[in-house]
Amino acid sequence: MISRKYNAAFQYVISLITVLMAAIGCYLFIDLINYKIVALLLLMVVSLLAMLFDIFPVLLAALLSALAWNFLFIPPLFTFHIGDTEDILIFMMYFVIACVNAVLTIKIRKVEKKAVEKEEKEKTIKLYNTLLSSLSHELRTPIATILGAVDTLKDSNHKLSDKNKGALLEEIDIASVRLNRQVKNLLNMSRLESGIMTLHLDWSDVNEIVFGIIGGFPVTTHRFIFEPDETLPLYKLDGGLLEQVLHNILHNAIQYTPDGSKINIEVKGDDQNCIIIISDNGGGFPENEIESVFEKFYRLPDSKTGGTGLGLSIAKGYIEAHSGTILLENIPSGGARFTINIPADASYLNNLKNE
Template sequence: MYSAIYKRSNQYLISGLLIVAATLISQLSINHIGYQGVALIYLLVVSISAMLFDIFPVLISALVSATLLNFLFIKPLYTFKIISTEDALMFFMYLILALVNTVLTYKIRDYNSKKRDEEEKTKTIDLYNILLNSLSHELRTPIATIIGSIDTIQDQQAKLAETHKQELYNEISIASSRLNRQVENLLNMSRLEAGILKPSFDWFDINESIFNVLKQNQEHAANHHLVFTPQKNLDLVWTDGGFLETILQNLIYNALQHTPQHTTILIEVRLEGQFLEIRVSDNGIGFPKDSIPFAFDKFYKLNNQTTGGTGLGLSIAKGFTEALAGTISLENKKTGGALFTVKIPSKTLAIKDFQHE
């Protein structure tokens, strides 16, 4: 893992510098620690290198340190001769320990790296299996509705009453909207993962943006109460309007999908210092406490969740918020229900002032 951070040439250089540093420290302290202590210092340096670098720079580091130990610290000094049997044994023990330590540390690190890769791969496969299972329902259902309605209209056009035809057209419209929403979520998630989100800032009417999102959700809000009071002092906001609507769309649609019928969903917007704050709350049952930390995770769905969805909406809202350098949080209200708070660095301008610019 760490070796990928350093280029091979840099690994050799850093290993060499560590050996030089160890040598200087050993020279200064040789009278106190003896060459046995020097051997331990070199062994520590080799161990550190083994944890950070590829095996070849570390092997060279082990061999160079052994050579320096012999040449500079084992008597007779400045020669490669070893007279004492004890010194010779010490030297070869150091060399063997350094080499074994190098290989074992590298092997353990390599094993852990492969194990992490396998776990990550397994986790990714599991996540995408969840996505595919969700999509098998989320995409198949509206497609089946559209095909079934069109077949009914075509086969029984002469027999169908006008009101029945209109009902079928409405079903096609709702199913198409649902299908389009899922495709948009997949495209947005692809953009987030690819890191190609680039906001285009301009002055946007925040009230108009919110009303646009509410209009898009009218069909889904038939059994809910959407409440929003426009803020007169927040006419224009310096932000990316498309990003902002995507955030709102996913938060509001999430609330509509996962709250009981007749729930009130409240949208509030205000300027807090240099931040635009948007709050989307409801008076439903809220989130289980142990689920709140994972609510924005990709593909995450509550265990007791009975409604559809791919588990992408909240993670997309979080991704687009962060693309605007903002933050998003979730908490349960004391009075019941969930509260999402989005804070985005921004500035505002009244329309009358904008007209004079």
């Protein structure tokens, strides 16, 4: 709320100054306006303050304006004495109205604030529920597969053909690997969020890391294209984390580009930055979704089952742990391009051919 932006002393000083200036302003034009109108003007000033400030500065303004009105405008002037009975009544009514006005305005503000908070909370709960149900689906599907397959193998073992037994075992295998991957992602994410992650910086051959990751993927119809730059220096970074970053991005590319797509990897850099560019010739990302892609648990609408929406957010988290950046953009000719920039010390030792 607005009042939170101002500290208490500031609120008191401004209330004081505003009321005094309003009173003096009115006093200058005392010949033109009736002193009873001045009461309404001052009342308005108090109401305006009530919209911005906390209760006590506003009550102070109410009190002060009542006294100023009495002192400067109610005859006899320049005394706190009030001669006329009617004026005494107006003065008292002024003070009460000013206070009630202040209290009511502030109460309304509080209610409004609560409503906004409630709405925000409801939004968070709704988002959380969506995430939880998607996550629960992702974890329960493989568990259901494993339990179902095991029950079948146990209960109707003699009725199953060898081929079907083999198929059930294969399903258990696939489900376990999938479950393991999801759990690993969740663990990595919670480690990132806990902030206890420490980087193990060591001289790393990024070309070797890329080849290792590419070689680790099962053979698919996707084609990896990587021409290593032989003059690339060694970089001091956490090789294990970089492996996971690359694995997650490439895994994502394989999952969400059509069969037969090309995935291009380029590693370059200078003596302060390691730059890795991964691009594909698939469909790219919907332009209005690009900003959300790195959000935790985010999944593209209608994306196929089998992910938790954590891979890219972990990748981003790991890169940011290195004080690096990751940029995602669509390529005009089609496909997506990730540009990773990691600031890191470089060692050109590997380019010295003499021993």
